[in-house]
Amino acid sequence: MNDQPIVLGIETSCDETGVGIVRGTTLLADAVASSVDEHARFGGVVPEVASRAHLDAMVPTIRRACSDAGMALSDIDAIAVTAGPGLAGALLVGVAAAKALAIALDRPLYGINHLAAHVAVDQLQHGPLPEPTMALLVSGGHSSLLLVPDVTNDIRSLGATVDDAAGEAFDKVARVLGLPFPGGPHIDRMAVDGLITIEFPRGLSSSRDMQEHRFDFSFSGLKTAVARWVEAREAAGEAVPVADVAASFQEAVVDILTRKAVLACKEHGVDTLVIGGGVAANSRLRSMAEQRCAAAGITVRIPRPGLCTDNGAMVAALGAEMVARGRAPSSLAIPADSSMLVTEVSAREGLM
Ligand code: KG4
Ligand code: ZN
Numbered sequence: 001m002n003d004q005p006i007v008l009g010i011e012t013s014c015d016e017t018g019v020g021i022v023r024g025t026t027l028l029a030d031a032v033a034s035s036v037d038e039h040a041r042f043g044g045v046v047p048e049v050a051s052r053a054h055l056d057a058m059v060p061t062i063r064r065a066c067s068d069a070g071m072a073l074s075d076i077d078a079i080a081v082t083a084g085p086g087l088a089g090a091l092l093v094g095v096a097a098a099k100a101l102a103i104a105l106d107r108p109l110y111g112i113n114h115l116a117a118h119v120a121v122d123q124l125q126h127g128p129l130p131e132p133t134m135a136l137l138v139s140g141g142h143s144s145l146l147l148v149p150d151v152t153n154d155i156r157s158l159g160a161t162v163d164d165a166a167g168e169a170f171d172k173v174a175r176v177l178g179l180p181f182p183g184g185p186h187i188d189r190m191a192v193d194g195l196i197t198i199e200f201p202r203g204l205s206s207s208r209d210m211q212e213h214r215f216d217f218s219f220s221g222l223k224t225a226v227a228r229w230v231e232a233r234e235a236a237g238e239a240v241p242v243a244d245v246a247a248s249f250q251e252a253v254v255d256i257l258t259r260k261a262v263l264a265c266k267e268h269g270v271d272t273l274v275i276g277g278g279v280a281a282n283s284r285l286r287s288m289a290e291q292r293c294a295a296a297g298i299t300v301r302i303p304r305p306g307l308c309t310d311n312g313a314m315v316a317a318l319g320a321e322m323v324a325r326g327r328a329p330s331s332l333a334i335p336a337d338s339s340m341l342v343t344e345v346s347a348r349e350g351l352m
Contacts, residue, residue, distance in 0.1 A: 004070070005078055005322040006021065006075055007268045008020070008021050008043055008076045008083065008101070008316060009117075009313065009316025009317070010098050011311060011312045012058075012082065013056075013084070013085065014045055014090060014347070015034060015039060015045045015090075016032050016033070016034050016036075016311065017033045017034050017053070017057035018030070018031070018032045018135060018312030019061045019062050019312060020316075021065050022319075024320055024324065025317070026124070027313055027317075029069035029112060029314040030307075032312065033057035036182065040180060042181075047087045047090065050089070051089035055093055058093060064081070073101070076101075076159050077107060077196050077323070078107050079102045079105070079108070079111075080316055080319025081110070081111055081265060082114045082117065083113070083335070083340060084337035084347065085113075085115070085335060085340045087338065089162065089168050098111075099247055102332065108331060109332055109345030110311035110318075110346065113139055113318075113344060114332045114340075115144065115150055115155075115312040116152075116155055116278050117317065118135075118276035119137070119155075120315035120318035121303055121313060122302075122311060122319045123317055124215055124303070124317050125307060126301045129148070130153040130242055130272065131150060132149060133144070133274055134273045135272070135274045135275075135276065136261040136275045138165070138167065138276075139165060139276075139309075140167035140278055141167070141168075143160060143167075143279075144219045145157075145159045145215045148274075151318065151345070152321050152345060155343055156343075157217025157265075158215040158273050160211070162204070162213065162218050163218050164218075164219040166219060166279045167182070167279045169220075170250075176226060176227050176230050178244060184279060184281070185281070186333060187249065188283055189282075190246040191243065193243045194247030196244075196247050196251045197248060198229060198248035199248070200222055200248055202222075203218030203219060204218045208263060215260055226245060226249050229247065229299050254288050258285070262296050266296060271298055271299060272298065273298050273299070273300045274300075274301045275300065275302045276303065277309075280303070280305075280308040281305035281309065289302065324338075330347050330349075334348065334349055
């Protein structure tokens with residue numbers, strides 16, 4: 001018998017309705033319904049469309065997770081939910097569902113931070129996180145370097161993007177290249193057949209920037225540089241070498257992400273780097289991180305792609321770690337906090 005608590009996690013911060021169930025660090029179910037196809041024609045996530053899709057998908061996704069795990073809701077010991085950051089209306093659907101379950105089942109509620117969950121999920125695949133761990137989170141909404149002494153209550157931000165997130169840059173460049181939304185996976189695929197022939201700028205890497213923005217990122221200048229380069233070819237009546245542009249752009253993003261992540265590990269004396277968020281699915285990011293970390297004596301841990309993109313298992317994983325460490329549950333009065341700071345691992349009571 002395994003007496004570790006069973007935790008159900010709900011994720012609705014963006015366009016994925018995720019419900020995961022874990023026992024300790026063992027994944028039992030990871031049901032995800034995505035509304036990404038409904039946003040594709042707009043070239044980005046439309047908040048109101050996402051909220052409505054969460055409402056439709058919530059109950060069926062909870063049912064599917066329970067059935068995949070072979071259990072009834074009454075078997076669940078605690079409920080965890082993404083309280084922020086994310087789209088306000090989308091978060092509200094998950095937070096309301098989690099509160100309803102916590103009340104109906106009379107179980108504790110853990111309102112947790114989405115970014116911390118992206119870090120904690122790695123425990124489901126690679127076991128307990130060393131303390132401290134360095135985390136590079138790269139998604140459509142975030143690009144952050146985090147020093148993580150304790151994923152349940154001590155996360156420190158070393159740097160973040162000052163403009164576009166890494167995934168946002170992939171999506172915008174994909175659009176310039178005529179590739180569908182979300183663009184990251186398409187650029188990744190195109191780049192395989194491309195050559196790195198164009199030297200695109202690496203944002204915030206000059207010696208001055210390395211003083212003022214040592215662990216910050218900037219992708220907006222890179223995105224503009226790609227757009228100008230493509231426009232110049234088109235204006236000259238030349239064909240755009242899409243695969244080469246994709247490979248060169250991807251190289252610029254991955255180079256700066258891994259360079260700063262390795263530097264952060266070295267300067268803070270941390271020997272483990274976890275990479276999470278949707279962009280962590282990128283094949284070049286995975287291979288360059290492995291090469292550079294190996295050369296620097298750093299262990300790199302990247303969850304499988306399905307655990308990198310938004311899902312409920314990551315929320316359940318962090319909830320289970322909170323339970324295991326005896327962290328206090330949240331009040332039923334916690335708000336959905338669209339701008340929740342990464343340094344707040346759990347939600348605090350506030351006005352709703
Ligand atoms: O974590 P996620 O699923 O949702 C957010 O919280 O944003 O990340 C989605 C982002 C999108 O921008 C998508 O283009 C990007 O992750 N992405 C990728 C890859 N797969 C997904 N970017 C680069 N290469 C990939 N293979
Ligand atoms: Zn995310």
